[in-house]
Amino acid sequence: MKNYIKPDEWNIIEEGFDPHLNKISESIFSIGNGRMGQRANFEEAYSGETLQGNYVAGIYYPDKTRVGWWKNGYPEYFAKVLNATNWVGIDIRIGDETLDLNNCKVTAFKRVLNMKEGYLTRSFIAENKNGKAVKVIAKRFCSIIDDEVGALHYQLVPLNFENIVLSVTSFIDGDVKNEDSNYDEKFWNEVSKEQDKNTDYLLLKTKKTDFDVCTSARSTILINNESVSLSPVMSEKYLGQTVKVNVKQGDVIDVYKIVSNLTSENHEKQVLIERSKQVIDQASAKGFEQLLKEHSDAWAVKWQESDIVIAGDVAAQQAIRFNIFQLNQTYTGKDARLNIGPKGFTGEKYGGSTYWDTEAYCIPFYLSTAPQEVAKNLLVYRYKHLQKAIENASKLGFKDGAALYPMVTMNGEECHNEWEITFEEIHRNGAIAFAIFNYVRYTGDESYLSEYGLEVLIGIARFWKQRVNWSTEKNKYVMLGVTGPNEYENNVNNNWYTNTLAAWCLKYTVEVAEIVKEKYPEQYQNVILNANLNAELEFADWTKIVTNMYYPYDENTGVFLQQDGFMDKEQILVKDLAAEERPLNQKWSWDRILRSGFIKQADVLQGMYFFEDDYELETLRKNFDFYESRTVHESSLSPCVHSILAAKLNDEQRAYEFYLRTARLDLDDYNNDTEDGLHITSMAGTWMSIVEGFAGMRVRNNQLKFSPFLPKQWDSFSFTIGFRGVQLKIKITIRQIIITNNSGQTLEVLIFNELYSIPKGEKVISYNGTVV
Structure with a gap:
């Protein structure tokens, strides 16, 4: 870890010239x-x-x-x-x-x-x-x-x-x-x-x-x-x-x-x-x-x-502003043909192309901090590539309109050529479907489903239907030969996250079809025609898969298994791994990594982050403790998910530790790879760590909910979000939660589990959940 950037709330400062740090600084001080x-x-x-x-x-x-x-x-x-x-x-x-x-x-x-x-x-x-x-x-x-x-x-x-x-x-x-x-x-x-x-x-x-x-x-x-x-x-x-x-x-x-x-x-x-x-x-x-x-x-x-304002912690303040700054200068949403490369305009690694990172990590930031059209354009980008996604799937033997969105792309065509990623990291399809759900949940814009979303979801659902197969032994549908988000496992059977995401996609597509059919009947008929959809037959097939999907589970530990056979691995924890052995991807052979039980990034926990309402807190806690102790966090996308889940579990210490790691990932060169360019998409995860983690912001039943806590290292923090035409300023101190409505209409919000109405131009103050 490097530590040469000077603390400052509004500036990134390097004093003195060290040629060995130059390529790192070239990334950090990029403009766009x-x-x-x-x-x-x-x-x-x-x-x-x-x-x-x-x-x-x-x-x-x-x-x-x-x-x-x-x-x-x-x-x-x-x-x-x-x-x-x-x-x-x-x-x-x-x-x-x-x-x-x-x-x-x-x-x-x-x-x-x-x-x-x-x-x-x-x-x-x-x-x-x-x-x-x-x-x-x-x-x-x-x-x-x-x-x-x-x-x-x-x-x-x-x-x-x-x-x-x-x-x-x-x-x-x-x-x-x-x-x-x-x-x-x-x-x-x-x-x-x-x-x-x-x-x-x-x-x-x-x-x-x-x-x-x-x-x-x-x-x-x-x-x-x-x-x-x-x-x-x-x-x-x-x-x-x-x-x-x-x-x-x-x-x-x-x-x-x-x-x-x-x-x-x-x-x-x-x-x-x-x-x-x-x-x-x-x-x-x-x-x-x-x-x-x-x-x-x-x-x-x-x-x-x-902006997010943090009082009492200059390092955290500098870090979050750096992340927000890079996000804002990377993507403005003016052009639906453009997307967000993992390195933005700061380096060449990963080709500068579009990955599933956009849908899984970036959408929430732009939904809350930019006009609605900005996030919508990120989704329209995928809609315009639907035919390419169908072509991508057909090259792998899929048919009848099944769509596989690319792992890496510039124009909708797959251009990633590592087999374990190109052919097997198919959960990317689910991230795109989840982004549609997330956009509609946040904005209430169901018209998007009739104009664009349903067609995309049908193509994705058809892919999942063809990708599973029936196991006579298990008497369930299974999914073989995949790579989950944990890329330190390749070619596994029944990755829990992928199976979970596939079943959810099938279920959600049927639900969306019913919404469009009821509210936009004319557009529904157009979608049926364009997609050549046999609704009765295909919906029945999809529902059967949802009902009969197999999910690996370990009775002894009470956790969802990352994939079949995970417990066959030697169960060594990260705390027992010598420091000189890390990072694994720079110290170990790939064979050794694949045979180990170490995890690159959130996998099972990625699914529990997406679908947290489906699981009791105790279930989440068991899985979090089990998998985090085996996770080396050698993906930039890992600490933010763990921070958000730790916050939900009221594990304030680990929530803060993971936040600081994701926030200063590039500024401190945690993974010794900043010289290749910044981790733009993980920067959106840093924003999520504060807003969804520490502030506990969620959308529930078309309403915003906040369940915040204040990290002990901070005196207070505050941020502004836009939600369905209303701009809110939220400030959290050690004793108060203050929400100010800066817009021209009344909005109802949940603070913890109590519903309160905030008229235009007014504010509500909560003292430990008691609102006055």
């Missing part, structure tokens, strides 16, 4: 705006360890699958978000020596991510091998108002030399590649480039997928506040504006750079450069400071909607 993003790479050259990363949403490459043994059904490619044109580059040469912090003595280094206003700053003093020292202050952001625009200001001051030629080149460079390229292939071809009025236009096209991206940059360089003439430079996939000037100690060189990234996903290809010129003109007319002010003002609104 939902349309594009940028790792915290240096503007100037850097020859040390770095992961160059500039990303444009929706642009990907189908990198050819690289496996040692091909299996029928494998996707031919793994879709990867592309490292796109580097737009932050500024080359500094002092005489004949390039400014490169890897070759300099670096002092007074400081990097700050201002989360309140949404920008990154960096300052340092560096002395090169010839003893020439400079001071640099840099600031940059990706605008959330003009989401195709980014901007930076780079200021350099010579400290101890004069009559030396200083060369400054502000450039854009498309000659980049992905670090995770399977065959070291570069994924971009140059189409054209132009230079005009200190502005560079570089048009690139992706191989195979033919996405066009035009990156434009207008550069202005001032010497002691006087604008200077720039000379254009050009080479393959590279454009820049340069100036050479004799400088003396104390001169101030300011570089302003306003950039746009436009894609053929949003503009016609034939006008892409012309449209880029318009965007860069409009942004430049505003100028750096106005762009920054508009951007910061927009962040103020976002924080009003989504």
Whole structure:
């Protein structure tokens, strides 16, 4: 675990430069705006360890699958978000020596991510091998108002030399590649480039997928506040504006750079450069400071909607704001074609594609902190991929409209090629169905079911019907050869979570069909026709499976078995595992991991989190104690579920411990993998740990319920949520629960088990459950 980020409520601060931490910091200090993003790479050259990363949403490459043994059904490619044109580059040469912090003595280094206003700053003093020292202050952001625009200001001051030629080149460079390229292939071809009025236009096209991206940059360089003439430079996939000037100690060189990234996903290809010129003109007319002010003002609104305030614990406060900040700059919900990659705009790992993480972890955050359309667009994304999901299932031998949503995707087509995941981690289907249920439960928007949801559910239900088989020995339906959420088990039979989720999906689909039939009869008939549904026959088949599904259970311990044969494993607890053996995925062979009883993340407990109302507290407690003691939490998605369940069990100590682990997972580099990029989807789980865990927020019978407790490390905590058109402010102190209705209509809420009405503009105060 690293511990170099300075505590601060609103800022992420790194003081001092350690090259060994640089790739971690590049991830932590990333910026983005939902349309594009940028790792915290240096503007100037850097020859040390770095992961160059500039990303444009929706642009990907189908990198050819690289496996040692091909299996029928494998996707031919793994879709990867592309490292796109580097737009932050500024080359500094002092005489004949390039400014490169890897070759300099670096002092007074400081990097700050201002989360309140949404920008990154960096300052340092560096002395090169010839003893020439400079001071640099840099600031940059990706605008959330003009989401195709980014901007930076780079200021350099010579400290101890004069009559030396200083060369400054502000450039854009498309000659980049992905670090995770399977065959070291570069994924971009140059189409054209132009230079005009200190502005560079570089048009690139992706191989195979033919996405066009035009990156434009207008550069202005001032010497002691006087604008200077720039000379254009050009080479393959590279454009820049340069100036050479004799400088003396104390001169101030300011570089302003306003950039746009436009894609053929949003503009016609034939006008892409012309449209880029318009965007860069409009942004430049505003100028750096106005762009920054508009951007910061927009962040103020976002924080009003989504901030969580923690009093008395700076580390926890900093962590939750960092998580919320990254979620808000990763996905804005403006475009239903986009989704949330596990690394967002912070790295390449996992291909940057969509996983089931979105439905299981991210939906609750956006439901509560953003307009309803934002979460709805995440579901519409899956609806638009329904036919691809049917095709995915057909490749594996399923038929008659059965749909298997992909484990990994950019366009709805499966592109994950590890067999134990691609073919067997099929619980992802259930997470999508649960997200539909969760959305409707929270918003009350049953019209979504008639427009989109029922068709998706039918495809998923048909898949489950074909995936189970009847066991004569057990006299039950069973599901063989699956991988549950615990990926430290592959190819198991009757994973309890998967069986439970499948049966629930079948039951829920029948229930939704009845709702749509009753309330939206015309749309119901359209769905029947589109899906070619034989309702009477198929519903009867699904109901029979629900009634006769097999669930592994151990009589001796009273727990649901993760899968058949789980108790055959050697039952060693995590507390008895030597510290030097962890993390297992970096220390053990895969064979050893598979034979062990250690669990990567919540599996049985994931199901009990989804369907907590179906189980008594004592049942939950038995399963929690049994499985948590065997869980190594080597998935970023694990601590948050355990935190929420521990809170429900009134286990405040473990609830807080798991919260702090998930909240500071990346800031403290718990799993030694932050350098690959941040864990964006687990950040949503961090938010859930507070709102669903400590505040105990649930939706019950179309009403909000709160059953909160205050961690002893905190003086209070508060947050704002939106629910069915009403905005509530909730504050929990050691003695009080205060809920304020900031909207124009009355809302009824449950505090513990008592129902109270909160008129518009008023508040209710509860003292240990007694409301006044």
